[in-house]
Amino acid sequence: MAAEKIIKVLLADDDAEDRILFKEAIESLKVNTSLTLLNDGIQLMEYLYKNGDNLPHIIFLDLNMPMKNGLECLQEIRKNNKFKDITIAIYSTSGSEKDIEDTFVQGANVYIKKPNDFNSLKRVLLEAITKDWQYHTSGLNKETFFLSI
Amino acid sequence: MNIYIKHDHRRLFEIVLKEQFELLNVDYKLSGMGEINIADKTTKEQFKSLTSALSRYGIEIVDSQKSTLVQKIKDAIIEMVWDDGKLPASKISYYLSKKLNHSYGYLSNLFSEITYTSIENYIILQKIERTKKMILEDEMTLTEISYHLNYSSVAHLSSQFKKTTGITPSTFMRVVNKRKLNLANTI
Numbered sequence: 001m002a003a004e005k006i007i008k009v010l011l012a013d014d015d016a017e018d019r020i021l022f023k024e025a026i027e028s029l030k031v032n033t034s035l036t037l038l039n040d041g042i043q044l045m046e047y048l049y050k051n052g053d054n055l056p057h058i059i060f061l062d063l064n065m066p067m068k069n070g071l072e073c074l075q076e077i078r079k080n081n082k083f084k085d086i087t088i089a090i091y092s093t094s095g096s097e098k099d100i101e102d103t104f105v106q107g108a109n110v111y112i113k114k115p116n117d118f119n120s121l122k123r124v125l126l127e128a129i130t131k132d133w134q135y136h137t138s139g140l141n142k143e144t145f146f147l148s149i
Numbered sequence: 150m151n152i153y154i155k156h157d158h159r160r161l162f163e164i165v166l167k168e169q170f171e172l173l174n175v176d177y178k179l180s181g182m183g184e185i186n187i188a189d190k191t192t193k194e195q196f197k198s199l200t201s202a203l204s205r206y207g208i209e210i211v212d213s214q215k216s217t218l219v220q221k222i223k224d225a226i227i228e229m230v231w232d233d234g235k236l237p238a239s240k241i242s243y244y245l246s247k248k249l250n251h252s253y254g255y256l257s258n259l260f261s262e263i264t265y266t267s268i269e270n271y272i273i274l275q276k277i278e279r280t281k282k283m284i285l286e287d288e289m290t291l292t293e294i295s296y297h298l299n300y301s302s303v304a305h306l307s308s309q310f311k312k313t314t315g316i317t318p319s320t321f322m323r324v325v326n327k328r329k330l331n332l333a334n335t336i
Contacts, residue, residue, distance in 0.1 A: 105328055134274055144325060
C-alpha cells in the first residue's frame with residue numbers, strides 16, 4: 001500500500017522496437033516498477049504458469065502476435081482462477097468502439113489504443129498503471145474495472 | 150439459476166476480523182474503521198500469523214505512521230462517499246482537514262506521495278465506483294444517482310464517468326451484462 005511497494009508490470013509484444021519504447025517510457029515515469037518483457041503469447045503463458053507465486057500486477061498485451069495472439073492469451077488467463085487478480089491491459093492499433101467493448105466483455109480491464117508519440121505513450125501508461133494501483137491497494141471491485149484510453 | 154446478492158462491506162470486514170482474531174487468540178478492540186487496538190501482550194508470532202491470515206482476505210496491516218494517516222484519509226473518503234448522508238455540502242478539503250486534524254495541504258501532499266494519485270482523483274474514483282455499484286443494483290436511474298452523490302446534474306456525472314473509465318454508463322452496463330452471459334455459457 002505504501003509507495004515503496006513495487007508495481008510489477010509485464011509486456012508481451014512481438015515487435016522489438018515497441019518493447020524498447022515501452023521500456024523507456026516506463027522507466028521515465030516517477031513510479032516504482034519492475035518490468036518483464038516477453039516476445040509472444042506462448043512465452044507469456046509459460047511465464048505465468050511458472051511464476052504463480054510472483055505474478056505481475058498488470059499485463060500489457062499486444063493484440064497482434066504470431067502463434068498465440070493477445071485475445072487467445074486474454075481468454076486463457078481469464079479462464080484460470082489463479083490469475084484473477086491480474087489486470088489485463090490490451091494494447092491495440094484499433095480504436096473502434098466495437099473492439100473496445102468486445103475486449104472488455106472477454107475480461108480485459110484496460111484498453112489502450114497505441115499512441116503515435118512517446119509523450120502520449122508515457123501519459124497513457126502512467127494513467128493505466130496508477131489507476132490499476134488503486135484497485136490493488138484500495139479493495140475496489142476488479143470485476144467492474146474498465147479503463148479505455 | 151442465477152441469484153442476486155447484496156452485501157454490507159463493513160459487516161463482512163468485522164466478521165472476518167472477529168473470526169481471525171479469535172482463532173489466533175488475540176484480544177482486540179475496533180477503535181474506528183481501519184483502526185484496531187490489540188493487546189500489549191500479543192506475541193511476535195501471533196502478530197506474524199495475524200498478518201498472513203488477514204492478507205488472505207486482502208486486509209493489510211499498515212505500520213508506518215505515514216501509511217496509517219493515508220489509510221485514515223482513504224477511510225474518511227470511503228465513509229463520505231459510501232455512507233448515505235455523509236457527503237458534506239461544504240468544501241471537502243475543509244471536511245477532511247477538520248476530521249483528521251491536519252492542514253489540507255499536508256494531507257494532500259502526503260496522499261499523492263504515497264498513493265500515486267491525488268485526494269481529488271481518489272474521491273472521484275470512489276464516487277464512480279459507487280455509481281457503478283448503484284447502476285448494477287438497478288434501483289435508481291442515473292439522474293437519481295447523480296442527485297444522490299451531490300452532482301450538479303446528470304450530465305456532470307456522465308461526463309465524469311466517461312472521463313474516469315473511458316466508457317459511458319450505458320456501455321458499462323452492456324459490458325457487465327454480456328460478461329455475465331459469457332460466463333453462464335461457459336459453465
